[in-house]
Amino acid sequence: MTATTPVFFLSYARTPGPHGADADQPVFSFYDDLRRQVARLTRVTAQDAGHVDAPDAPSDAWQSALAACRVFVPLYAPRYFTDPLCGRQWTAFRRRGGRHYGRAVVPVLWVPPTDGTTLPPAALEISTHLPRAGGAEERRAQDRYAESGLYRLMELEDDQRAYRQVLARLAERVARAAKDSPAPAGAEQVGDRHGLEDAFAPQRSKPTLRITVLAPTAGRLPPGREAATYGPDTESWRPYRTASGSLTQQAIALAGNLGFEPELVAFDKAYESIAHDGPGREPARPVAPWVLVVDAWALGDPRTSDMVRRIDRANRPWLAVMAVLAGDDPQTQRDRKRLTERLRDTLSWHRHLDDVRHTARGAAAQGIAQPDAFAWLFAELAKSCYLRYLDSIQDDSPRPSSGPARRHGERRTTSD
Missing domain, CATH: 3.40.50 (Rossmann fold)
Structure with missing residues (x-):
């Protein structure tokens, strides 16, 4: 030496x-x-x-x-x-x-x-x-x-x-x-x-992104629906047969890559937090940006369809609804027309889809056929919901690293 x-x-x-x-x-x-x-x-x-x-x-x-x-x-x-x-x-x-x-x-x-x-x-x-x-x-x-x-x-x-x-x-x-x-x-x-970063500096916490997946389970299927894409719980749902892993796993991974801390929320709890439409109740206060992923087949149940309709009518700016119509599922393709009509009827806020079909929200509400399209739309909607959430709370919240920059007090228009 x-x-x-x-x-x-x-x-x-x-x-x-x-x-x-x-x-x-x-x-x-x-x-x-x-x-x-x-x-x-x-x-x-x-x-x-x-x-x-x-x-x-x-x-x-x-x-x-x-x-x-x-x-x-x-x-x-x-x-x-x-x-x-x-x-x-x-x-x-x-x-x-x-x-x-x-x-x-x-x-x-x-x-x-x-x-x-x-x-x-x-x-x-x-x-x-x-x-x-x-x-x-x-x-x-x-x-x-x-x-x-x-x-x-x-x-x-x-x-x-x-x-x-x-x-x-x-x-x-x-x-x-x-x-x-x-x-x-x-x-x-x-x-x-x-x-060089300071190894001891406090790490900024990641912003939360709430994710709710609404889909049947193998034990509770809509009449006539095949069980091939479902499992024992909602988190096991795998609509895209060419994709690896469940859709929930994909959503969690996408959220993490965007710089969010994903939080899974059951549909019933999400309904209470988002719709918040009981008599004498105040309007819902945003707690986090939210993405609701809906299997079009699940809307065959009248109660479930009504709950989704109420969520959609609430028109929360910090919420995005993503509907799935898998293009590689033969049964879905056979019933695509009926399932599309069901989506249009349930998502009443999207009755003007002809006017917004080229936006991320419009494309997501019409039914997403391919897993790569789902990934792209999820990223776009998660980031735009986060910006809308920040506008709702008017606070200096932490931003995901890959999301668009935003200064305090600055409102940013979104094209989703």
Whole structure:
């Protein structure tokens, strides 16, 4: 190894302010102790054993050392997980190490988390435990380390022996990880620091997309309907025989790809939430954009047909109705005229289909014959329903990553 290929990279959160370098002096003392121990175990010079950024180091000086090191040693402390630079360093090492990068991470409990706080998800993947070796004295040292952190052991005179014992175990973990870790990556695999995400930044929650599928089951079929495309529950319905998986599975996957968190809602519950037409009841308040997928065969039941008609009459802007008339189902094709008339009668809001047949909503209400058309229309309607939902609540809600951008207060016309 050379001076540019350290065994380990020590990542720490700098103390802000003019006296930060003095406050961080214990970090550099620990670093010197650790690199001497690691040098002895790996048979390299102390200079080659480790790297730590000096207080006055340029903001991007760490990249070449991080790209070349074998082991990543983060100093866990409350400030560490709120420092964007530490989060980017973690991301850089994870990027160059691949999915098994955790094997080359040796965290140090510098200052343990305070009561009631937890480590961020990225850090929870990495074990902080040391090997339970040695006698009772060393086990007590490790217990004090887990409870109080290494900084306290290092600073208190009575705990110097415990500090040395924990330091030795940490050095052993670093040396073992260096031996087992892959060859160092090139600096280009670390990437530009400005393009690195903070691994500890809170993740924005995905917006919910409610999905309701209305279809018969194999045990409750409309009169004369064949059971080939149905299963024990609605989620098993597979109208397109050339498509893999059920239609519910396809809808969930499509919603996830669009950046939504899909939520399946049973039809009866959807009716209560959408139609909301009882006497003395206030108009329904939108809780999420919604897609209702309807099997035209299910509308042969008068009660079900009436419920769908009431949902359609409610004319919720954040709801899209998608009707399925599978083109590869022989029975559906034989009865296509009758099923199409049933759709036109039930979806009364779409009586003007001749005027809107070229829009996504019009095409979806007429009956979708092919699975690729279903996927395209689902994507278009999910995004437009989301925009209409945002207009309904007039709030800064999170947007799906692949959906159209929208600024607060800006209304966007849709052509669905």
